[in-house]
Amino acid sequence: MRYISTRGGCPPKTFEEVVLTGLAPDGGLFVPSAIPHFSREEIASWRSLSYQQLAFKVMRPYVGDCIPEDDLQTLIDRAYANFRHAAIAPLVQTGDNEWILELFHGPTLAFKDFALQFLGHLLDYSLQKRDQKVVIMGATSGDTGSAAIEGCRSCSNVEMFILHPHQRVSDVQRRQMTTVLADNIHNIALQGNFDDCQNMVKACFSDQSFLPDNRQLVAVNSINWARIMAQIVYYFWAALQLGGPQRAVSFAVPTGNFGDIFAGYLAAKMGLPIEQLVIATNQNDILHRCISANDHRTLPLQQSLAPSMDIMISSNFERLLFHAYRRDGDQIAALMAAAKQGHMRLSDAALAEVRQLFASHRCDDASMLAMIDGVYSDSGYLMDPHTAIGLDAARSCRANAITPMITLATAHPAKFPDAVRRAGYPEDPELPAHMADLFERAERFNVLDNDRAAVEHFMSQRIGAGS
Numbered sequence: 228m229r230y231i232s233t234r235g236g237c238p239p240k241t242f243e244e245v246v247l248t249g250l251a252p253d254g255g256l257f258v259p260s261a262i263p264h265f266s267r268e269e270i271a272s273w274r275s276l277s278y279q280q281l282a283f284k285v286m287r288p289y290v291g292d293c294i295p296e297d298d299l300q301t302l303i304d305r306a307y308a309n310f311r312h313a314a315i316a317p318l319v320q321t322g323d324n325e326w327i328l329e330l331f332h333g334p335t336l337a338f339k340d341f342a343l344q345f346l347g348h349l350l351d352y353s354l355q356k357r358d359q360k361v362v363i364m365g366a367t368s369g370d371t372g373s374a375a376i377e378g379c380r381s382c383s384n385v386e387m388f389i390l391h392p393h394q395r396v397s398d399v400q401r402r403q404m405t406t407v408l409a410d411n412i413h414n415i416a417l418q419g420n421f422d423d424c425q426n427m428v429k430a431c432f433s434d435q436s437f438l439p440d441n442r443q444l445v446a447v448n449s450i451n452w453a454r455i456m457a458q459i460v461y462y463f464w465a466a467l468q469l470g471g472p473q474r475a476v477s478f479a480v481p482t483g484n485f486g487d488i489f490a491g492y493l494a495a496k497m498g499l500p501i502e503q504l505v506i507a508t509n510q511n512d513i514l515h516r517c518i519s520a521n522d523h524r525t526l527p528l529q530q531s532l533a534p535s536m537d538i539m540i541s542s543n544f545e546r547l548l549f550h551a552y553r554r555d556g557d558q559i560a561a562l563m564a565a566a567k568q569g570h571m572r573l574s575d576a577a578l579a580e581v582r583q584l585f586a587s588h589r590c591d592d593a594s595m596l597a598m599i600d601g602v603y604s605d606s607g608y609l610m611d612p613h614t615a616i617g618l619d620a621a622r623s624c625r626a627n628a629i630t631p632m633i634t635l636a637t638a639h640p641a642k643f644p645d646a647v648r649r650a651g652y653p654e655d656p657e658l659p660a661h662m663a664d665l666f667e668r669a670e671r672f673n674v675l676d677n678d679r680a681a682v683e684h685f686m687s688q689r690i691g692a693g694s
C-alpha cells in the first residue's frame with residue numbers, strides 16, 4: 228500500500244514514512260492510494276474474533292508489507308492491554324434499537340486512546356528497527372495531549388513536547404498530562420490560547436532547522452494516518468455485534484477535527500454496510516452548516532461545555548472532500564485556499580455525494596445539558612457532554628426505526644465534572660480507580676511565553692540533554 232497527498236503534489240510514500248511525519252510537503256494530508264475492500268462473506272467470518280484479532284484484519288491491508296504479520300498482531304495486543312473493559316469497546320442500549328459505543332475505557336478515558344496507544348507502540352517499534360530518533364510536537368486543548376503522552380511515555384526513541392494553553396484546560400485534563408514524570412515527556416504551558424499553541428506547532432513544523440541534525444518532527448494529532456486507521460476498527464466491531472454485515476447500522480459521531488467520523492466513512496468504503504453517518508457538532512457548527520446549507524464560512528470560535536469539539540476548521544474534512552471530488556488534487560488545493568480565506572463552497576455534485584451517506588446536526592450547550600439530564604433521569608445512564616451531543620444528533624437525524632443507531636461515546640463523564648453537575652447530577656462523577664489519586668500526584672510543566680524563539684530554545688536544550 229502506498230500513500231498519496233490529497234493535493235496531488237507529492238510522490239507516493241510507504242505506510243511507515245507517512246506515520247513518521249506530519250502534513251505532506253504540498254500542504255495536503257496523506258491518504259491511501261486505494262481503499263481496500265472486503266466481501267460481506269469475509270466480514271461475516273470475523274464475527275467471533277476478539278477486538279484485537281479484528282483490528283489485525285482491518286488494519287493489515289493499510290500496513291502492507293511494512294510490518295511482518297506477527298509483529299503487527301503483537302503491537303495491537305500491546306496497544307489494547309491497558310484497557311479496563313474486557314470487550315475493549317462495549318455497547319450499551321439506551322433505547323429502542325439505540326446504542327452507545329463506549330470508547331472511554333482506555334488509560335485517559337477518551338476515545339483517543341484507541342489510536343494513540345497503538346501509535347505509541349508502532350513508533351517505538353519502527354524507530355528501533357530504523358535506529359532513528361524523532362521529536363513529537365503537538366498542541367492540545369485537553370484530550371489529545373494526555374492520550375498522546377500516555378501512548379508514548381515508554382518510547383525510548385521519542386522526545387515529546389505537548390503545548391497546552393496556560394490555565395485554560397481543566398484540572399483533570401492538565402493533571403493527566405503533567406503528572407507523567409517520564410524523562411522524555413515535556414509539557415509546555417503556553418501564555419496564550421489554543422490557537423496560539425496550534426500556530427506555534429505549525430510554525431515549528433514549517434522550519435525545523437532548530438532541531439539537532441538527525442531529528443525530525445512527527446505529528447500526533449489526527450492528521451497522522453495511523454490514528455485514522457486504528458479508529459476504523461470499532462465501526463466494524465460495533466456493526467458485527469449488532470448483526471452486521473447482514474444488517475446495516477448507522478452511527479452518530481461527536482465531531483471536531485473530523486478524524487473519528489472519517490474513519491467511519493472508510494469503514495463504509497471498505498464494504499461495511501452503513502446506512503447513515505451523522506455528524507454531531509456543538510455551537511461551533513461549520514460542518515453542520517456546510518452539509519445542510521453549503522455554508523462553510525468561518526465564524527469566531529465559541530467556548531462550549533464540550534471543549535474537545537471547539538474547532539473551526541476541521542483538518543480531516545479535506546480527506547472526505549478528496550473522495551467527493553473524485554481524487555482531484557488540484558481542485559482540493561483550490562478549495563482549501565478558499566476555506567483559508569473563510570468562504571469555501573462545494574460543487575453541487577460533491578455535496579450530493581457527501582449527503583448520500585452523511586447527515587448533520589447542531590446541539591448547543593442547553594440542549595446538551597437537557598440530554599444528559601433526560602437520559603440520566605430515564606435510565607440512570609450518565610453521559611459526558613460530547614456523547615450527549617452525539618445522542619441528540621442521533622435522535623434528530625435518524626432515518627428509520629429499524630436500523631440500529633449507534634452513538635460513539637467519546638469520553639468518560641468524570642473528565643467533565645463541571646458540565647455534568649450543571650446538567651443536574653448531584654456530585655462530581657467518580658474517576659475510575661486507576662486515576663483516583665490524580666489530585667495527589669506531583670506535577671511538572673514549564674510556563675513559556677508565546678514566543679517562537681523561547682519555545683525552540685527550550686526544545687533544543689531538552690533534546691540535547693536527552694540524547
Ligand SMILES: *Cc1c(COP(=O)(O)O)cnc(C)c1O
Nearest residue numbers: 370483484485486487535637638
Ligand atoms: C477529540 C474528541 C472529539 C472529536 O473527535 P475528532 O476526531 O476530532 O472529530 C470528540 N469528543 C471527545 C471527547 C474528544 O476528545
